[in-house]
Amino acid sequence: MPLISTKGVYGLAAMYELSKHKDDTPMQIKDISSNASIPQNYLEQLLSKLRRANLVTSIRGARGGYLLAKSPDEIKVVDILVALEDDIKIVDSKAENPILNLFFEESKNSMKNIFDIELSKLDEYQSKYNDFLHYNI
Template identity: 70%
Template sequence: MPLISTKGAYGLTAMYELSKHKEDTPLQIKEISSNANIPQNYLEQLLSKLRRAGLVESIRGAKGGYILARKPEEIIVKDILIALEGDLKILDKRTDNPVLNMFFLEAKENMKKLFEISLAQLNEYQDKYNQVLHYNI
């Protein structure tokens, strides 16, 4: 089982799209779907889970859509992934070896620390990507 499934990757992508939207108006599902290349019906399911987790808010009506429930600086990637995946796992079950169980538990905690960045901090990766693009031109 992968650490992060398509559900987690798509959900994080949708949240990143919402974090880049600077206007006070909500983003409609079709906009997020188009910008992030996520199937619209799948995106609806993901946004529903993220709403129940308190990470996004839905606005009803003709001009409705989704907005972040908090500032991008306050939303942690780990929380998004856990809301969608249930938990971040390295292993689905325990082994019969207590030493390996301790190792896997420590590895899981270290992995969670990797995802302790905010949505706003993902912009640093945009900057890195831009530098690589510029360098390869």
């Protein structure tokens, strides 16, 4: 049982691509799809949910596409995941034991705290990745 589904992973990847797009022009869905390796028809569904959550804006037309609705410093990873997953879940159902339910609820809150970072902070993982490649080649 994954904590974050493909929906959350792909949506976060799409948002990261949009955060790296420094142009003030919208990013076309085909480019997001290609850069993030997300099937385009699935990406359209995810971007629709993210638009309803006011995390992205869409521009219609030949030069249209998607933009972040806010700065990457103002968008939290947890907000993206909750918009796509409806919530971060540890378990799918309540346990019969109230002690376990309290434990699961506390665990869920801890997970939300882990993901309570700005989208812009994902750039820090680029240098970690570069270091990894440097030392493992």
